[in-house]
Amino acid sequence: MSDAEREHVVSLLNKAVGRGMISLDEFTARTDTALAAVTRADLNAVLLDLPGMVNNELAHARTELKNTMSTTTRKGHWVVPRELVIRNTLGTTNLDFTAADVPPIVNVDLDVSLGTVKLLLPAGSSVNADGVEITAGELKDKVHNSVGNPHFQLKGSVRGGTVVIKRKR
Structure with a gap:
């Protein structure tokens, strides 16, 4: 896991807040989880229930x-x-x-x-x-x-x- 991957997921969470998909409190909790992620599975777990927000960009x-x-x-x-x-x-x-x-x-x-x-x-x-x-x-x-x-x-x-x-x- 790289810091760039974690930051990318945080940017996706930020977009989810902007689209009204999650609250600010949920954004904070998910961001904390993303920044502490050790594996890609941990990282993607914060995005799985957000339609259109699955982190496919990591492969690229x-x-x-x-x-x-x-x-x-x-x-x-x-x-x-x-x-x-x-x-x-x-x-x-x-x-x-x-x-x-x-x-x-x-x-x-x-x-x-x-x-x-x-x-x-x-x-x-x-x-x-x-x-x-x-x-x-x-x-x-x-x-x-x-x-x-x-x-x-x-x-x-x-x-x-x-x-x-x-x-x-």
């Missing part, structure tokens, strides 16, 4: 995953944004896209220092990692420049780290 937004000396994992069903920024320092980021809701093109911007990023792509997908600059690290791309859908476009820098890209068979 930019999400930043920050990780310092820890592990970040996304697997199972999750909504993948069009732009995904991975900032990883001395940690591990594991992203399994095989059961995720993935847009046709995903731009992945890497900023990795002494960390590991593992990407498991869906069957039939493609990837281009030509825009990744490796310094004292390693890129293990088992799908390199393939043609398919969805397409993952990687760029950024890896300093003393490892990026592993695999595709589910």
